[in-house]
Amino acid sequence: MRKMMNIAIIATIAVSAMFAGEVTGTVKFIGKGPKAKPIRMDADPVCAASHKAAAKAESFxxxxxxxxxxxxxxxxxxxYSGKAPSTPAVLDQAGCIYSPHVIGIQAGQPVKILNNDATMHNIHALPKVNREFNKGMPKSLKEISTIFDKPEDVFVIKCDVHPWMKNYTQVFDHPYxxxxxxxxxxxxxxxxxxxxxxxxxxxxxxxxxxxxxxxxxxxxxxxxxxxxxxxxxx
Ligand SMILES: [Cu+2]
The missing domain is CATH 2.60.40.1120 (Carboxypeptidase-like, regulatory domain)
Structure with missing residues (x-):
């Protein structure tokens, strides 16, 4: 019985592999790029102290x-007719930087927003299709959760306390x-x-x-x- 099941599983994998594939590649910049500038975090000593060497801007x-x-x-x-994953996407605030800086999530997928810093952040999402939100996260509030329920082109999530903190989020109605x-x-x-x-x-x-x-x-x-x-x- 088990053997038959294994054969069935192998057959299923083989068939799905025949009708699906992996798209891979590399993205390059041609030419001389700008140097990444250090981020000045002096406005918040907690942020500044969390980096031995100044963090570099992540825009390029x-x-x-x-x-x-x-x-x-x-x-x-x-x-795509599948469901959104129930595993949350994670947006961390650590060293007063969003990690990841750029994130793709699926509509309806839970998103965990973490505060790993001993300082206050104010997370301000600026979507146009989904609902905007603006939430203070004092150092005692380590985690909040949200959901963007509609697909939407890239929008900014920023921190109203630390002007250098910026994330780009895109919401998809598929996992590709x-x-x-x-x-x-x-x-x-x-x-x-x-x-x-x-x-x-x-x-x-x-x-x-x-x-x-x-x-x-x-x-x-x-x-x-x-x-x-x-x-x-x-
Ligand atoms: Cu902040």
């Missing part, structure tokens, strides 16, 4: 090979998204076979999202993106 993290971090890569207009790491790489697993529009968003290129077409056919599909510094107007 690029390594020497041009690999670009914190890029949201996602499929657009894809149909990823955020690049410091190696510029992303991976979107379990994409059903098909041809899709795939989008790359980075906060310094708000008006210049990159799009391509990707076809998944029972296996891996690779897509790479290159952001370029806009040409100066003469």
């Amino acid at each position: 993290i690029v390594d020497k090979d041009g690999n670009l971090a914190n890029v949201i890569v996602y499929l657009k207009g894809v149909k 998204f990823a955020v690049t790491g410091t190696d510029g790489k992303f991976s979107i697993p379990n994409v059903p076979d098909g041809t899709y529009e795939i989008v790359a968003w980075q906060e310094k290129f708000k008006k210049k999202v990159l799009t391509q077409s990707v076809t998944v056919k029972g296996g891996a599909a690779a897509v790479n993106f290159e952001f370029k510094r806009p040409k100066k107007k003469k």
